[in-house]
Structures are given as structure tokens and as C-alpha cells.
Amino acid sequence: MTGSSTEPRLSNRLRVARAERDLSQGQLAKLVGVSRQTISSIETGQYGPSTLLALRLARVLAVRVDELFSLEDRT
Template sequence: MTSRTPPRLANRLRVARAERDLSQTDLAESVDVSRQTISSIETGQYTPSALLAFRLAAALRVPVAQLFWIEGDER
């Protein structure tokens, strides 16, 4: 029997946020979450809900697929 590692959600949230010169606090306020939530998403410690992923993409004006994808999937 082989052990499978569960898929991991990768993200470019930090890059997209920095490109728009937004702080974690600025982005957090725009999507109504804490700064700690943004930090945890950026470091991979927290996986956002689908709703939050779409809200983040809308706030940054990018497609959600540009921010989040499953590691190992071809992009």
C-alpha cells in the first residue's frame, strides 16, 4: 500500500498583493477578514474557502486561478 500526500493549495497571493502595493491589513479590510488570515493564507498555513478565494481575486482584480491552484497540476 502506498501513502499519498494530500493535494496542497498553492498561491500567489503575496505576489499579487505586493504588485498592487497593498499591505496585508489593506487587503484584509477589503475582504473583511483579519490580517492574520491573510498572513496564514500567504504562508500556506490556512486554506481559504472558495468564497474567500473569489473575494480575494475580486479585490485584487485577477482571475481566481491566477491566485490559487493545486500543487502538481500543470498551469
């Protein structure tokens, strides 16, 4: 059932990982080939990245995908 309040929510540490590397949203966006708005939407949880984009982000930030993204249970 899509949109159910019991479905897990995608959580991310993208903003933290980006800040640790002293990158702006625009700089990171350019490195992975998306818009700054896409990075902002991912950081705020409004957009879940594709698998390919998640892998690109992890590569550029030198972390594993599971260090950037995780599922959180909704309570």
C-alpha cells in the same frame, strides 16, 4: 485519506498579487472583510481560504481565482 503526503497542496500567489498592487496585509484584509492574520496565514500556506474568500480576494486584486490559487502535487 486526509493528511496523506500524496494529496495535492494548495499553492498561492497572494503575496505577489498583493505586492503588485502595493497593498499591505492589513489593507487587503480590510477590503475583503477578514483579519490581517488570516491574510498572513493564507500567504504562508497555513490556511486554505473558503471559496467565498478566494472569490473576494480575486475580485479585489482584479485577477482570476486560478491566478491566485492552484494545486501542486506533492512528490
